[in-house]
Amino acid sequence: MSNAVSIQNVCKLYNKIPVVNHLSFTIESGEMFGLLGPNGAGKSTTIRMLTTLTKPSSGQIQVAGYDVTQQSLQVKQCIGVVLQQISVDTDLSVWENMEFHGRMHHIPNPKRQQLIKQWLEYVELAERRDDLVKTLSGGMKRRLQIARALLHEPQILFLDEPTVGLDPQTRRRLWEIIRDLNKQGMTMLLTTHYMDEVEYLCDRIGIMDGGKLIKLGTLPQLRQQHGEGLVMKQIGDRWEYNFFPTLEEANVYLDRQADKTGMMVRASNLEDIFVELTGRQLD
Numbered sequence: 001m002s003n004a005v006s007i008q009n010v011c012k013l014y015n016k017i018p019v020v021n022h023l024s025f026t027i028e029s030g031e032m033f034g035l036l037g038p039n040g041a042g043k044s045t046t047i048r049m050l051t052t053l054t055k056p057s058s059g060q061i062q063v064a065g066y067d068v069t070q071q072s073l074q075v076k077q078c079i080g081v082v083l084q085q086i087s088v089d090t091d092l093s094v095w096e097n098m099e100f101h102g103r104m105h106h107i108p109n110p111k112r113q114q115l116i117k118q119w120l121e122y123v124e125l126a127e128r129r130d131d132l133v134k135t136l137s138g139g140m141k142r143r144l145q146i147a148r149a150l151l152h153e154p155q156i157l158f159l160d161e162p163t164v165g166l167d168p169q170t171r172r173r174l175w176e177i178i179r180d181l182n183k184q185g186m187t188m189l190l191t192t193h194y195m196d197e198v199e200y201l202c203d204r205i206g207i208m209d210g211g212k213l214i215k216l217g218t219l220p221q222l223r224q225q226h227g228e229g230l231v232m233k234q235i236g237d238r239w240e241y242n243f244f245p246t247l248e249e250a251n252v253y254l255d256r257q258a259d260k261t262g263m264m265v266r267a268s269n270l271e272d273i274f275v276e277l278t279g280r281q282l283d
């Protein structure tokens with residue numbers, strides 16, 4: 001399978017300080033890749049480099065086979081971007097926002113009108129087409145951002161914290177949209193703070209910390225490496241965690257304890273592994 005994204009030995013320095021530090025990984029065509037990390041890990045900077053918004057200080061980045069610095073125009077034609085901050089124009093209507101983006105990408109009519117209609121229907125905003133964006137809810141604005149990012153039919157979609165600040169129902173609706181697009185063959189890279197989002201959506205997970213990739217793999221691979229069973233022990237107001245290769249081994253360990261007070265066994269999850277690796281919990 002060909003690589004949709006290739007990052008090789010990339011650094012990004014701000015004021016001579018590396019915020020992305022010798023980063024290398026690839027994303028296969030059709031893959032749903034999740035980039036996870038605490039605040040300041042360098043996730044947004046990585047997305048900004050991948051989407052041509054900022055240049056790497058050193059190293060090579062290819063997106064859809066094009067070099068992001070030498071062939072940024074071609075890269076822009078192949079990608080859709082949904083950034084953290086709401087980037088739609090709130091003083092324009094839903095349709096006008098789509099129309100503007102379609103013209104920017106030189107999509108000719110009648111194809112432009114047909115695509116706008118199609119994607120607004122897809123994200124269930126067709127009935128709000130003439131409403132000003134400022135009258136939409138946060139979830140609707142995010143759906144509009146997604147529809148707009150899809151208008152020029154990109155091969156790869158970048159989503160930077162797509163569900164931050166949304167209520168649980170709206171998050172799940174967005175998950176369905178994201179999953180459906182991926183099933184249709186779209187390659188996706190998403191950054192998030194939410195472990196459940198990664199567990200539900202992503203084929204492969206990269207964990208970043210301090211500008212570096214500290215872990216890469218599927219969830220089953222990460223669980224296998226760190227231990228699939230967990231013994232938790234409450235000591236005062238904090239919990240001590242011990243990983244075991246399997247849930248069975250964790251249970252055997254618990255059974256052998258004379259005093260089981262404050263102890264419990266469960267299967268490990270991504271959050272346990274994240275905390276183990278970064279020493280931090282996400283907010």
Ligand code: ADP
Nearest residue numbers: 014015019037038039040041042043044045046
């Ligand atoms: P994340 O998305 O993982 O929270 P970011 O990529 O936003 O991390 O930020 C990584 C680090 O780079 C942070 O310490 C941040 O303050 C710094 N940074 C990001 N953008 C700039 C910039 N334009 N100028 C200076 N420092 C920046």
